[in-house]
Amino acid sequence: MVRFIIIRLLQCIVAFFGILIITFLLLRVSGDPAALLASPNFSPEQVQAIRVELGLDKSWGEQLGIYLNQVAHGNLGESLLQKKPVITKIGDALPNTLKLMVPSFVLAMILAFILGVLAATYRDSWWDNIVKFLAVLGQALPGFWVAIMAVLIFSVQLQWLPVAGMDTPANYILPVSTIVFFTMPGMMRLVRSTMLDVLDSEYIKMARIKGLPERTVIWKHALRNALISPLTIIGMLLPGVVTGAVITEQIFNWPGMGRLLVEATFARDFPVVQAVVIITAILVLGINLLIDISYAWVDPQIRFQRT
């Protein structure tokens, strides 16, 4: 078990530096920030001076070396646009994103599990049919379209909910619903189908033979087994949640990491973009690691493996 965690940890570190280097290179390919910073009437010499000042005149290899060294020392650099340390920008944006994403994701997963289990338990009932319909709807409609529609209906037409901002609890309703809407259905369907497989198994019959009440059969014997494959999927859903955050924050004008990323990308503010990517990568990799560890809790066979 300990070995298993150590190996996963090393894999995470390798993946992390891989992401870092790829982002770094992709950004340099995308264009020259000095050209954007400079006014159109600057002379080539002046533009060159900006490059030198920002360290952009050095070769990519040198730049990467300097950058990795900085990151290793916990220094994320300065914003090219505002001469502010990147860390303060992140410090403002990250809590806003977490305030939105964590409750949304947790809510989506809890709903997915409860609805999925109930749909499987009452298979082919009207309830199951509603769940199946919701799942298809959620997977067929694009998240951004639903979000825009929701704003149009509830904020613009009916004026029940605020359009943007994040000051009151009412501000949370639309963005949270949007994120739940595009993360829950897939998970719900998966929980339903794994649960159906599990409910068909002999050990569930055996549990009933013992005379256990149905709630013990479902929520103790079946659910624990039905957790295994949806857990894997949670890890795979996370990148989608990150992109979802970008879209959602953009639509609802939410001052979080997603919006920061979009703004910084358009301005070719390399250090900010890189920092956002780094923080996101750490979060996604960290959660994946936690998920791997939680397998061991669900499935004893993994706990006893030596690898």
Add this chain to the structure above:
Amino acid sequence: MVLQVEDLHTSFFTKMGEVKAVDGISFHVRERETFGIVGESGCGKSVTGLSIMRLLPEPSGQIVSGKIILEGKNLVELSKKHMRAYRGKVVSMILQDPMTSLNPVYTIGDQVGEAVRMHQDLPENMVEAEVIDVLRLLRIPAPEVRLKEYPFQLSGGMKQRVVGAIAMSCRPRLLIADEPTTALDATIQAQYIALFEDIQEKTNVAIIFITHDFGVVARICDRVGVMYAGKIIETAPTRDIFKNPKHPYTIALIKSVPQLDKKDDRLFSIEGQPPSMMNLPKGCRFCPRCHVALDICKEQEPPEVKISENRSVSCWRVK
């Protein structure tokens, strides 16, 4: 009398129609007796067992009519809640596939203990002793160690014994064993059968032993009912049925048991297929495969005829 089944009909109501999986069977099992149910695949053996447990797949599987009287109570009439109190306590079952009958994510101690806690009002500190006791009954070595193990850590034979321990944990009056030995190899199978005899001696449990193998019947059953397409077509004490089988299907089945001492080692098998349970033939259901059928066999179903105190047969040729 521990169990008395009277004219039990169980059907599956599917989109394609009614599947009469059990089509009017009657039998009884006494205390400390082993009653065998033997027949080809698909004849309704498991459905019979599940009907007695009232664990048919819902909502398609239903007991249509008949009585299942266990210790004087008709199980067919019991409420769901009442029936649950019987399950595991008065009647228990070992399923056809032992390898997947244990929950992979819980320990043996947990899975056996759960059954004990469910029906016996024991203080928590005595549950473990009770679990160890029942593991011993199934001759599971080092039960204290096994308690903390998971199913994947056990061999196939050991898993099968743990399943037996769960079924026997509350010392039920009736145990239904659905082909418990089919998945095991020959030596382990012999051991397991000996184990059942031992358990029966110690607990007086009545056993319904479901199998498709007449060889197994000879080893363990006191009486046997031969099942064909949802009906029991012959019932007799084991010794009598081997000595003097009456129904042409019974005769054919016994012939198909491989016998080591016979020179002819060709395996006999019965020609043709059993009828579809969705539309049964008008007359005797074995008629299309029967070599000695009469004219009447095509037209009318033979009644069940009691030919002696312990024997009955449904065949127009047997008077």
